Amino acid sequence: MEQTHTSAPPWHLGRMCGFDIESTGVSPERDRIVTACVVQIGGGQPAAAANWLADPSVEIPDGAAAVHGITTEQARAEGRPAGEVVEEIVTALTAVVLSGIPVVAMNAAYDLTMLDREARRHGVQPLADTVGSDLRVVDPFVLDRRVDPYRRGKRTLTDLCRHYQVPLDGAHSADADAVAACRVAWRIASTHGEIGNASVDDLHAMQIGWAREQAESLADYFRRTPGKEDRAKTVRGDWPFVPSQRGGAA
Template identity: 70%
Template sequence: MSWHTGRLCGFDLETTGIDVEHDRIVTACVVQCGGSHPTASGTWLADPGIDIPEEAAKVHGITTEQARAKGRPAAEVVEQVVAALAAVVVSGVPVVAMNAVYDFTILDREARRHGVQPLVDIVGGDLRVVDPRVLDKSVDKFRRGGRKLEDLCRTYEVRLDGAHSADADAIAACRVAWRIASKKPKVGGASLDELHAWQIEWAREQAESLADYFRRTPGKEHQADGVRTEWPLIPAQRTCGAS
């Protein structure tokens, strides 16, 4: 059985911003779908412990006031999300995450910030990730247009029920991954071990290409040094403080 015809686990976070080292989780979703079994979804709303910038609230719809009133303590949410993902990994189900390096790195730093055992320390090398963004950029390298989740949903004719809510994005990412695997025999026919290893290399090549573009583009040269090539997680260089 091909990996995409079995159970998939979608993972998505909505956060206070895009800085993986310092921003915080606001909402999270871990949803299992496919494989001829009912969809099982876990969703969380956290009080991130800091103000949610207006720009971020406009994206995901959660204000500081809402998070403080209805959100659960951040440490509790992080611990439960890590536990949910660890259980998925142990069961052999691949985790589908759009732009995976962002979500997994944010979760890793939040775990370290709150004294929770990070996912990578629990599951080690057993984690198998499917990243629709990395897959799409590999199988359709020269297609014009954006590569955000909404763009991929249009390209692969996938329904997106509510963009920028963690549960909708997680399900949509699984649908896009399934579409790509169905259309591209190399992707759909690969083992999870093969596909994970290929994505590490593809993500590195894609990041290096982006950095090269920045170096060659007037006014963007300074952005090249900030491009990271690791996937699906940027390793922690130090223990994150409570900044």
């Protein structure tokens, strides 16, 4: 009897895990997690979400609170100890990664770097040290710049949702942003064969190169733009996170 071999469905038609952090600021090295979401969607199964609110033990600047809506007072009253939250986030993502599910994160190098630094700060084993080379990430920010490099305008998640006609309810809440990132990734993969037809392993590897090329292009732009030359030094091409320069707590 002749055997038939069925190939696995494209990754974007299977289970995905959205991950998003809202924080005290824009520096993944110095700032702290305030809220986070890990949500599994797709693959013909019901959505499964976990959400966290942490007390970061530092003041939440008014500018950050205006973005995500969590004040210092609310975080202190309702948030859980940051160390516990960080450990639970790492545990949740570890289970996802070891199940072979890709982590979808908009501008992953920000969220995953911040999670790494927070883990080291609170004595939690970092995600990368736990899952090693099993980590597979899909980053709509990198994918969008790959498929449409010359489009003018900003490329925030809100902008990408508008461009790809993806609904975004409650922008800058971690759960809404995590789901929206998955939807944008699905939209890009559905319309660009280079991305949708790649295996998750190959796509992860390709994004490492694309992110590096995109960073080099941005740094070159800064160097050539009067008044922005110094910004070239701050551009990092590491992806999906910036390796820690220290082994211990920050």
